[in-house]
Amino acid sequence: MSKTFSRDEVSRHNKADDLWIVIDSVVYDLTRFLPAHPGGEHVLIEVAGKDATEEFYSLHRHAILQKFSKFAIGSVTGEKPKIQQDLGSMSKVPYAESSFWMGSKTPYYNESHVAYRKAVREFVDTQLRPHAQEYEDNGGKIDIALYKAMGKFGLLASRIGPGLHLKFVPSLPAGVKPDQFDYFHEMIAHEEIARLGSPSFSDGLGGGMVIGLPPVLAFGSKEMVQKVAPAVLMGEKRICLAITEPYAGSDVANIRCTAKKTPDGKHYIVNGVKKWITNGHFSDYFVTAVRTGGAGHSGVSMLLIERCEGLETKQMKTAYSSAAGTAYVTYDNVKVPVENLIGTENQGFPVIMFNFNHERWLIIAAVNRGSRLVTEESFKWAVQRKVFGKPLIEQPVIRFKLAKMISEVESIQNWLESITYNMTKMSYKEQSLHLAGPIALLKYQSTRVAHDVSDDAVQILGGRAITKTGLGSVVEAFQRTYKYGSILGGSEEIMADLGVRMALKSFPKTARL
Numbered sequence: 001m002s003k004t005f006s007r008d009e010v011s012r013h014n015k016a017d018d019l020w021i022v023i024d025s026v027v028y029d030l031t032r033f034l035p036a037h038p039g040g041e042h043v044l045i046e047v048a049g050k051d052a053t054e055e056f057y058s059l060h061r062h063a064i065l066q067k068f069s070k071f072a073i074g075s076v077t078g079e080k081p082k083i084q085q086d087l088g089s090m091s092k093v094p095y096a097e098s099s100f101w102m103g104s105k106t107p108y109y110n111e112s113h114v115a116y117r118k119a120v121r122e123f124v125d126t127q128l129r130p131h132a133q134e135y136e137d138n139g140g141k142i143d144i145a146l147y148k149a150m151g152k153f154g155l156l157a158s159r160i161g162p163g164l165h166l167k168f169v170p171s172l173p174a175g176v177k178p179d180q181f182d183y184f185h186e187m188i189a190h191e192e193i194a195r196l197g198s199p200s201f202s203d204g205l206g207g208g209m210v211i212g213l214p215p216v217l218a219f220g221s222k223e224m225v226q227k228v229a230p231a232v233l234m235g236e237k238r239i240c241l242a243i244t245e246p247y248a249g250s251d252v253a254n255i256r257c258t259a260k261k262t263p264d265g266k267h268y269i270v271n272g273v274k275k276w277i278t279n280g281h282f283s284d285y286f287v288t289a290v291r292t293g294g295a296g297h298s299g300v301s302m303l304l305i306e307r308c309e310g311l312e313t314k315q316m317k318t319a320y321s322s323a324a325g326t327a328y329v330t331y332d333n334v335k336v337p338v339e340n341l342i343g344t345e346n347q348g349f350p351v352i353m354f355n356f357n358h359e360r361w362l363i364i365a366a367v368n369r370g371s372r373l374v375t376e377e378s379f380k381w382a383v384q385r386k387v388f389g390k391p392l393i394e395q396p397v398i399r400f401k402l403a404k405m406i407s408e409v410e411s412i413q414n415w416l417e418s419i420t421y422n423m424t425k426m427s428y429k430e431q432s433l434h435l436a437g438p439i440a441l442l443k444y445q446s447t448r449v450a451h452d453v454s455d456d457a458v459q460i461l462g463g464r465a466i467t468k469t470g471l472g473s474v475v476e477a478f479q480r481t482y483k484y485g486s487i488l489g490g491s492e493e494i495m496a497d498l499g500v501r502m503a504l505k506s507f508p509k510t511a512r513l
């Protein structure tokens with residue numbers, strides 16, 4: 001594309017059968033594209049031979065130009081593109097990144113976090129983003145090649161956090177060493193994946209692994225860990241966590257799926273159903289909560305179940321696209337070797353609870369990054385959209401909405417970073433004692449904020465925010481799916497209640513008004 005053309009020359013290609021336009025200094029020959037243009041022929045003929053930068057950006061996302069780059073034939077002599085794109089780099093839009101990444105001082109991040117975020121962002125923007133919108137729109141099983149690329153890059157392992165499992169992958173992004181890797185690196189990984197703005201695609205890329213693998217790593221036998229973890233972390237196999245049933249959600253102790261030992265004591269026979277299982281539709285391993293004993297939580301065990309005869313998955317029609325593989329799972333006399341027990345029989349409840357705080361914490365990181373992205377989208381739109389003869393941002397009511405969105409997102413971020421710092425300094429036991437309450441309250445607050453942000457963003461973007469393709473696609477995906485965060489990992493109501501109940505434990509008996 002090294003050819004250059006004068007504006008005069010471009011202006012001579014101004015007819016339907018010879019149609020050139022200029023967008024941000026790049027010259028496009030749209031003659032062949034004209035009959036296929038989704039916006040119709042007339043609008044393009046109107047700007048034939050002219051600079052259509054303003055018209056283009058008021059109707060399309062920049063990504064369209066990348067997708068149709070084959071129509072670019074050169075550039076205008078002596079001109080360079082002016083429109084700033086943030087692919088692979090930090091956004092310059094105010095509040096589009098959290099404060100440290102926009103120039104503020106921080107006690108939390110060091111050079112390894114900076115290098116790590118840069119590497120992850122580049123990977124996400126170049127390897128994953130080009131596929132995101134298509135999976136978001138059309139669903140479908142995500143290509144295993146993408147998992148394998150994430151595995152090799154160390155991004156799947158990063159999503160599980162610090163720990164011995166990091167040694168199962170050849171390297172981590174930016175060459176961070178496993179013993180250097182902390183919860184801030186992990187938080188960055190979740191944020192960068194959420195920044196794709198494609199919730200079902202992001203969850204399709206290992207959302208099940210993030211919650212399914214930790215119980216195996218913490219409670220599985222050596223042989224089980226050796227068999228499952230490297231294959232999953234390298235993206236060769238997929239795993240999910242199967243706890244929720246039509247009968248039991250937040251009240252995990254009520255699960256009904258049963259596992260009965262065979263008379264020779266060598267197998268469990270599993271019968272039952274599981275529902276809303278993220279990645280279940282294409283998983284190889286199902287970390288499944290089963291009832292091996294009496295009623296309540298003391299009769300629950302965890303089993304690693306491989307896809308086999310009797311285990312079937314059905315794609316569920318949720319607000320997500322099918323890229324997330326959300327499944328209804330049926331177990332019909334599924335035979336599972338007793339060696340696949342995770343932890344001790346009838347002591348599955350602590351296995352289930354083990355990763356809850358971590359899961360809630362990472363949901364906060366992802367949800368708030370989604371809220372921040374949607375705030376950036378709204379800010380950009382408010383500045384570029386002209387209505388009643390002036391930019392939308394000149395309306396005080398729009399500035400007020402943005403003020404609310406920005407302040408809410410920033411306050412979540414600050415509490416999140418403080419909690420994350422404490423996670424890097426506390427043992428698992430200390431975290432359970434001191435952070436379960438704050439994490440629960442912050443999860444509650446982050447999804448309330450997502451609710452507010454979604455509402456304001458939809459009002460700012462109008463019809464675009466309820467249209468799957470085009471300028472509002474990121475806001476549309478968010479408003480369709482943000483509720484997931486307020487349900488999974490513990491509902492808002494349970495989170496709020498838990499937060500206050502944990503606080504009551506240390507409430508001084510002598511405190512009085």
Ligand code: HEM
Nearest residue numbers: 028038039043047052055056059060061064068469470471
């Ligand atoms: C390289 C040049 C262009 C390409 C590749 C292109 C491609 C597209 C595509 C794929 C869509 C579907 C909507 C979406 O996914 O965003 C679309 C819609 C549209 N385009 Fe273009 N377009 C180009 C230039 C232009 C220009 C210069 C104009 C106007 C002067 C225009 C006017 C429209 C209109 C009015 C729509 C419908 C928008 C809506 O539904 O809200 N396009 N275009």
